Amino acid sequence: MDIGQIIRKARKAKGWTLEELAHRVETDSGNLSRLERGLQGASKELLGRVLKALDLSLASAGRIDEGSNITPALQPTRKHKEYPLISWVQAGDLTESPSNVGSEHKWFESTENAGDGGYWLKVQGDSMTCLGNPSFPAGSLILVRPEADVINGKYYVVEMLDSGEKTFKQYVEDAGFKYLRPLNPGYRTIEINGNCRVLGRVIDTKMTGL
Known part of the structure; x- marks a missing residue:
């Protein structure tokens, strides 16, 4: 090759x-x-x-x-690195280095580089579940890389500024408009216009407990 x-x-x-x-x-x-x-x-x-x-x-x-x-x-030269599994409340607000995260956190490996502040979250609900690929069912883990570039079609963890709600969606740009799109067609697409804060890009996923 x-x-x-x-x-x-x-x-x-x-x-x-x-x-x-x-x-x-x-x-x-x-x-x-x-x-x-x-x-x-x-x-x-x-x-x-x-x-x-x-x-x-x-x-x-x-x-x-x-x-x-x-x-x-x-x-x-891909190397396995461990990142902590944190709560959705902590997402975006974790100011300590992952090496200083308390022993109460579980750590999971990834070959993806999420940076020094990378962390895992557990998917809640079925808004990102679909029949296609990728699909992120409830209970699966997603690896978040903070301070990542925002790219059309990629997946992000976002905080809505009006409600403080943190959500996981696909970022989509279309005809000059920006959206947060769920993969499950049973949920609505959210138009955004500066009313949210991107906490990080999802770069890996895994199922646990199988």
Whole structure:
């Protein structure tokens, strides 16, 4: 498998579009598209940013010359890290480092990087349950990365400023309007206009007690 295919596979495993990866590594999506298809090489600097974003690294024996199309040996460097399971009341208000969270909290692993302030929440209710994929049934865990970019189509934990209610929904932009959309069609979509605070992006999920 050449480097373009490895990058494409790793990007899709994270659920990222070319545009999102391009934004993260500060380049044009067209450059990444050509790189994934093997139509052009990449500078060492750009390739380094791409590999870092995708949690990949060059094997020690791999060597890339500037602008070359040499295929290096790659190896995954995904590491498991534990994050605390906190209550919805604490979400967004946890000021301590997770390493200082009390012993009353349970900790669960993830290969996703939620940052130093990342945490798990337990899904309540069935508003994010559907027949498709993804689906987040009640009782499942979601991993939240605070201070994440707000991206159309991704999933977020949000606090409604008028009521103080904290909710988990899909963020959607359509025709200049912004919405919080439940996956369950039995619940209403909420239009937002600065009346909420994004607490973090959901980047992983798992079921417990199976």
